Amino acid sequence: MKKRLPLDALVPGMVLAESLRREDGALLLPRGTPLTERHVALFKAWDVIDAVIAVGEPTAPAPLPETPETEMPSVPASPDATDQPAAKPGERDGDLAAADALLRPHFIHTDMGVPAMAALYALCLPRAARQLVQKGPESLRLPGPVPPQLLPPAPEGPPPGPMALIESDPKLTSLPDVFVRINEVLNDPNSTAKEAADAIGKDTSLSVKLLKLVNSAFYGFPVTVDTLSRAVTIVGSRQLTTLALGISVLSIFKDLPEGFISMRSFWKHSVGCGVIASTLGGPETELDVERLFVAGLLHDVGRLVLYRSLPRHAAHALALARSEGLLLREAERRLLGFDHATLGGMLLRKWRFPENLERAVRHHHGGMAQLGLPMPAMTHAADVIANALRLGSSGEIFVPPLSPTAWTTIGLAPEHLTDVMAVADTQVEDIIRAFLPDGE
DSSP, rough: EEEEEEEGOOOOOOEEEEEEEEOOOOOOOTTTBOOOOOHHHTTTTTOOEEEEEEOSSSSOOOOOOOOOOTOOOOOOOOTEEEOOOOOOTTTOOOOOHHHHHHHHGGGSSSSSTTTEEEHHHHHHHHHHHHHHHOOOGGGGGGGOOGGGGSOOOOOOOOOOHHHHHHHHHHHHOOOHOOOOHHHHHOOOOOOOOHHHHHHTOOOOOHHHHHHHHHHHHTOOSSOOOSSSHHHHHHOHHHHHHHHHHHHHGGGGSSOOOTTTOOOHHOOOOHHHHHHHHHHHOOOGOOOHHHHHHHHTTTTTTTHHHHHHHHHHHHHHHHHHHHTTOOOOOHHHHHSSSSSSHHHHHHHHTTOOHHHHHHHHTTTOOOTTTTTGGHHHHHHHHHHHHHHHOOOSSOOOOOOOOOOOHHHHHHHHOOGGGHHHHHHHHHHHHHHHHHHTTOOO
């Protein structure tokens, strides 16, 4: 038996007797799906008004359609919501109540009892209202579950561990000579400015990107810095070499399978996290802004390894996260036994990156002891803020929870988030143009 129930009568534990679809026919959840708390929380964002529920014996799930072995997954990428024109002076903020209804589901994993989180949401709401006026509700709505027919066959057998995954990819283990040389210079406390400039200068593309970054809003120098030797003199050899090391990673991940994410959106999120981390640092922390920037830039590099080396697992993790309303890292752990942060940290250790960079990437999603340290804490908070501001996406559609431990470690008053947001709005697009010119 089955019965159609309105939205307010749906509770966790009920089982769908009929597949749940949007008005346009797109599948949200297949028949036989047991409803979870996350499903119920997301139904309003999905515009679900009712559902047909099994009464008595649960209905068996519909079988997944066969997918050819060679077909790549086509997982809809998260919209890059910040690629929009700035609000004009005097432009109305739109319907804040409507914007709130669309924005709040993105924050279902956060605790608004944390003052910094509440302040961040309050800053994001007017931005969402302007976007609602300019681009319509679809630009703010959470993407629905991935239809099963768009997924490749489920992976068979246990997945490889993180180090086995890294070791199996020659591109991750046999790094270019210029990368190796830059790393040697960075790890040698006796290296000179000339050695730094010479190492970076062996890669023309890297040199051009680095000079564009030095001349971007990230530094805001009043005069153009047109040579590497001058950049080393002004910025510092160790700082510039750190930037070069981080930027050189971009070229390694140019051949990802299509359908997961937009690479421009991925790097926009990464650059946004880097800019915010370096802003959270400030001069009083005695941390190089360059090292904080690279920590943010590379915080999700492990996710690129998953997309590249385990495309089936990555596709199913994306689908699981969207179907059950999970954070993507939770879906990764369920399917793989580890997440992208652990994988990214191990990759940086394999590449002999400085230990504090490795630690910041590995622990940017948690660990109270680690989030009591400045670099992991700032990278963690920067990731939360970048997701809240919707600065690109690495695949995550929800805002991760903000650790009170990390925020206490940073020591920033919530009201200063306005300044952090202003810096991000000023710098991110300028830096993205330096890294990824149009058409790249």
